[in-house]
Amino acid sequence: MKKIQMVDLKGQYKKIQSQINNSIENVINSTAFINGPEVKSFQNNLEKFLDAKHVIPCGNGTDALQISLMSLDLNTGDEIITPDFTFIATAEVIAFLGLKPVFVDVEPGSFNISPDSVKKSLSSKTKAIVPVHLFGQCANMTEINNIAKENNLFVIEDTAQALGAESLSGNGLISKAGTTGDIGTTSFFPSKNLGAYGDGGAIITNNDDLAKKIRHIGNHGMEKKYYHDSIGVNSRLDTIQAAILNVKLKYLDEYNRSRQKAAAFYDEAFQNLENITIPYHSEFSTHIFHQYTILTNPESRDPLRNHLARNDIPSMIYYPVPLHRQEAFGSYRFDDKMFPVTKNLSQRVLSLPMHTELEIEQLNYIVNHVIDFFNNHK
Ligand SMILES: *Cc1c(COP(=O)(O)O)cnc(C)c1O
Numbered sequence: 140m141k142k143i144q145m146v147d148l149k150g151q152y153k154k155i156q157s158q159i160n161n162s163i164e165n166v167i168n169s170t171a172f173i174n175g176p177e178v179k180s181f182q183n184n185l186e187k188f189l190d191a192k193h194v195i196p197c198g199n200g201t202d203a204l205q206i207s208l209m210s211l212d213l214n215t216g217d218e219i220i221t222p223d224f225t226f227i228a229t230a231e232v233i234a235f236l237g238l239k240p241v242f243v244d245v246e247p248g249s250f251n252i253s254p255d256s257v258k259k260s261l262s263s264k265t266k267a268i269v270p271v272h273l274f275g276q277c278a279n280m281t282e283i284n285n286i287a288k289e290n291n292l293f294v295i296e297d298t299a300q301a302l303g304a305e306s307l308s309g310n311g312l313i314s315k316a317g318t319t320g321d322i323g324t325t326s327f328f329p330s331k332n333l334g335a336y337g338d339g340g341a342i343i344t345n346n347d348d349l350a351k352k353i354r355h356i357g358n359h360g361m362e363k364k365y366y367h368d369s370i371g372v373n374s375r376l377d378t379i380q381a382a383i384l385n386v387k388l389k390y391l392d393e394y395n396r397s398r399q400k401a402a403a404f405y406d407e408a409f410q411n412l413e414n415i416t417i418p419y420h421s422e423f424s425t426h427i428f429h430q431y432t433i434l435t436n437p438e439s440r441d442p443l444r445n446h447l448a449r450n451d452i453p454s455m456i457y458y459p460v461p462l463h464r465q466e467a468f469g470s471y472r473f474d475d476k477m478f479p480v481t482k483n484l485s486q487r488v489l490s491l492p493m494h495t496e497l498e499i500e501q502l503n504y505i506v507n508h509v510i511d512f513f514n515n516h517k
Contacts, residue, residue, distance in 0.1 A: 155386060195344075200299040200324060203340040206372065217239065221270075223481040224484055226271075229271055243259075250432070268294050269296075274428070275427040293321045296316065333387060339377075357371065359371045397496075398494070405502070409506065
């Protein structure tokens with residue numbers, strides 16, 4: 140059996156090796172390393188894939204969030220509502236820009252931002268909501284967008300973990316994750332569902348004015364060369380990464396189906412195991428399993444993780460510390476009692492190996508070791 144990894148980038152590369160190598164060689168031969176034609180064609184291809192009016196490629200998913208917030212003309216101290224249970228990038232950029240991150244609790248099933256908690260945290264200073272489509276499943280965007288509309292707020296969807304997932308609204312409307320709010324952001328970090336071979340990111344919007352502003356900000360605040368209208372940043376997707384992403388985007392749906400297949404295998408094996416809770420399938424979204432995350436009892440998680448590690452099965456805890464408890468946000472002072480779900484999840488989540496190259500033999504080996512663990516720890 141092949142060694143089990145959390146993510147198997149080498150195995151995935153092997154299957155498309157000649158296409159990838161050709162695409163890289165083309166860029167090197169053209170020497171158009173910055174803003175080469177592949178960047179523009181990737182932009183067009185992703186716009187088509189998402190059915191979005193504008194895609195603006197940039198340096199990484201964190202920049203995508205930062206530039207998006209910069210485009211909204213906010214003032215120091217304005218409040219941005221975002222989930223307590225996510226990767227720090229989502230909230231870091233809010234604080235970095237002098238805005239105030241207002242963390243809210245998540246739903247126990249989907250682990251996504253709770254619309255009820257959002258409502259309770261609204262204030263006269265609230266300017267935007269940044270929901271995160273965690274682990275490959277969309278937040279309840281119908282409800283979030285309604286709250287935003289009623290209160291005149293912007294919505295930025297952090298789609299770093301859910302590119303290709305579909306957001307389902309109550310009236311049967313299906314839209315790609317990242318296209319239902321004012322702005323969507325995503326990341327092409329190598330382990331994401333659409334991963335580059337280095338850093339990369341993109342911003343998505345159907346709003347022409349925002350698209351124009353976002354383009355300026357990501358390019359030193361300029362439209363005409365050497366005339367700068369505003370303070371911007373330098374954030375570009377490099378041409379070699381765009382060339383690689385052009386190849387891999389063609390396989391994104393297939394990659395997501397492979398993840399769903401592996402998840403279905405896990406689901407089937409674990410569904411009657413009383414010691415673990417399998418991932419919830421939300422009515423608001425398809426699930427493309429950026430992570431396959433189970434819940435255990437707090438007391439069994441570390442022993443299970445150690446048991447798996449002893450048998451060469453990696454696993455990860457995403458995320459062990461709620462954002463409101465991170466040192467970095469220490470100065471904001473949040474009431475611990477406001478985040479019971481996040482607290483509970485942070486003590487119980489365990490993500491199992493999940494990628495596009497998992498083989499049945501490996502999946503069997505993993506589930507058997509999980510089941511063995513609980514049979515021996517009754
Ligand atoms: C990966 C990730 C980001 C940041 O992406 P980078 O490209 O690493 O900057 C932001 N938000 C979430 C939820 C992520 O998972």
